[in-house]
Amino acid sequence: MKSVRELNLYGKKVLVRVDYNLPMDENLNITDDNRILSSLPLIEYLIKKEAKIILISHMGRPSGKKEPELSLAPAADRLSRLLSRDVAFVDECIGQDVKDAVDKLHNSEILLLENLRFHKQEKANDPVFSKALASLCDVYVNDAFSVSHRCHASIVGIPEFTAESAAGFLLEKELASYHAAIDNPERPLVAIVGGVKVSSKLGALENMLKYVDKLIIGGAMANTFLKSRGIDVGASRIEEALIETAFGIIKEAEQKGIEFYLPVDLVVAEKFDKDALKKEVSIKDIPASWMALDIGSETGKLFAEALKGAGTIVWNGPMGVFEMERFRSGTQQIADAVAESNGFSVIGGGDTDLAVKLCNAADKMDYISTGGGAFLCLMEGKQLPGVAALEKNHK
8 A cells, every 4th residue: 555655745635534533521522632643743744745634534423414512623623722723624524515615725724524424324335425525635545543444435435536545654653563563573472362252352362373472361251261161250241152162262372382371360249330349269269149350469460470571562452340440450460561561562442542541551552552443453364444445546
């Protein structure tokens, strides 16, 4: 695929797919602008190249119609303040008003269009919608890694109708960081996989067995693996249909000489509640009606020891219900261990991103991905549809 650096952009209308799906409070104030900050290097580059900049994004999950609380207008205001320059906004993303606003753009000026998902055609990858968006520009740039695993119009549709399409800085950086960790890593390569479901990360687990030297399993998904080894996990969440599959993954790891780690103790509670009675127990002593909500302290020490000397660490998924402070200690132990490691650390987006921030360890990680689903797609060994669309356009 082409890089935006390869293109002549002077005076060109450049349509940039960013991800401004931002958290907002009840007063529609942005509570975290990291995604806007991540887009600034590309936008500032386009300003210097005197392009006419048109930004498009989605926000939330509207039902294919306008929902005022999901407007991108606040994003335009925040971007304007961050750049110290005007950012125009149109409350639509296709139509005559949009065309008129684009035609009025001068070199180095910026226009942000309204939420793409106010049109159901966006998620449906409707070719008519894709063509309407593509008609606004001379060049299309995808800088939205976090949604590049989606087959949506703004990701895979637009490159079908543009003469030139390219990858933006953030997309390039995300791909380079991931492939540096997996394709040619400093060894040993250690993967930490947590979260809730084995089913959601089964492909990633199976693919990681081709690359890793050590595999650490935590979070609720570890319960299914423990069950596969004959451990009674009480009322903990498990996936019955995947018990045999989990056991197969353990056996495959053993056959390949991969060091495989599971919890040896857990923090269990009477119910899923931040104020529930809790205690730390060995995996052999889980009360029948209690559920695991975090890894135990001995498991944290075991996992931390496994990370010592790691050349590369890839982490996707928390160790427990980290959103509740009383069940965050296991995730905190792992975050501290990764932060203290001399190995190159790549953190999967989504919950893991939030977890390391809550653990005050984000600034000690080498790279934190902006996309959970897209990162997981790469972990599964798949090509991102957004990247495939850029490659097809280039050919």
